[in-house]
Amino acid sequence: MTEQQHSQESPSKASRFSGMVPGLIKGLATTARTLATPSHTLEYPDVKPYLPPRTRGVIALLEENCTNCMLCARECPDWCIYIDSHKETLPATTEGGRERQRNVLDRFAIDFSLCMYCGICIEVCPFDALHWSPEFEYAEFDMRDLLHEKSKLGQWMPTVPPPPALDPNSAEPQEITAANKPARTVPKGRS
């Protein structure tokens, strides 16, 4: 043991040389092997990269689903979501009926120069109005141009991938369970 240690500390010239040669050959072999295998480079502007469906590229807005509840804007850690809305009164559809009110979305904007892509807005949205899209090519020359309004956010909606399939043996989605429930029947004896 002590002898081995000693020889490791001060190897003779011959052993140093013989220790060097396999390393050099190994280096040559490694580079030759890499030369023979296809390179890993993706020629990006010409070849689009494959991005997994859960990629956090940009946040897309499905405007029809938005109820102006402001949850996303309030949960946003750096306050980069701007929402303006007003209430609209719809006249009654039948005579003597009640007037209805609905929310109208005037403005929905996300400032991507502030956004830190945490995804809390998407998590918190109760109506699935916000979605992750893998789209990433929205760089701008001016930082201020990164404030994107709802029209632009809506344009990213088609790039949102379909949700991943459920795991085998998992429970049915709530909606399907509800739809498959037999209709309520009126109990006998009542009218």
Add this chain to the structure above:
Amino acid sequence: MNPVLDVVLRLVILLLVFVVMSLVVGQTEHKVMAHMQGRLGPMYAGGYHGWAQLVADAVKFVQKEDVCPRDSDRWVFKLAPAVALSPYLVALAAIPFTATLVVADVSAGSLFVLAAIAVGILGVLMAGWSSANKYSLLGGMRAAAQLLSYELPMVLSVASVALAAGTLSLTGIANAWHPLWLLWQLPGAFVFLTAAVAELKRTPFDMPVAEPEIVMGPLTEYSGLRFAFFMLSEYAGIVVMSLLFTVLFLGGWHGPFSDGLGLVWTLLKSAVISVVIIWARVSWPRLREDQLQRLAWLVLVPLALAQLALTAGWVVLSSQ
């Protein structure tokens, strides 16, 4: 033919061959190195796999400002790239591509080529000295020390081949070549190739331009076209050294169908040597300054001397 016209024509062809071969080697280095590192290398310039990358680089270099440091030794600084590049052009003139295809068939060709290449040291030293930059000076000194110590084993290994062939003429040496030389001149060939890579200041012997230590060595202060000349001289050096190795140790144009395909054989063999030089650059780390000197004086010089003794003994015994 008019002798003046003949000379002019030869020189034009030489210059063309010089530039084209250097650029081809440069492009090969770009691509081979890239693929050895799992990359693609240049892909855009020229359309097909970036074949015109170095042409594009040259266009870029021409447009750049030619900076000359205030404290530099102006004339020496400006002359250095030319002194570094032109020896290889001169050397290429004396290297035969086939038994008849040579720009200037010098009777002591091997001596002439070695002498011409040795002038290249001067260019690097001039660059290092005149730049008024401590990194340049350090690099220049390292280059001078390295090139001088590797000059000796190189000359000794060439002497061995010249002795075996009984002539100093490059054409004569290649004509006297025999496949058996591959075996008994192998140590000499190893010494020559190692010394050649060191002469070119390429990895693993790129101590003079070691980027992590001394920026870019003697080339630190250079920009624009002058820097491009230094780069071109590196590629031209690979061309000259691999051609020289081919002619001295691999029999140049000898090979099957050498009557018609002699030129192809020379180019093929030197292309292989060029790729080997590039391959070594990609695979191996840089030697430290003291290791570099130790390798030259304690390994290469004794090996070259042993080879010389072996060759001399064989020549004496076989001539009796």
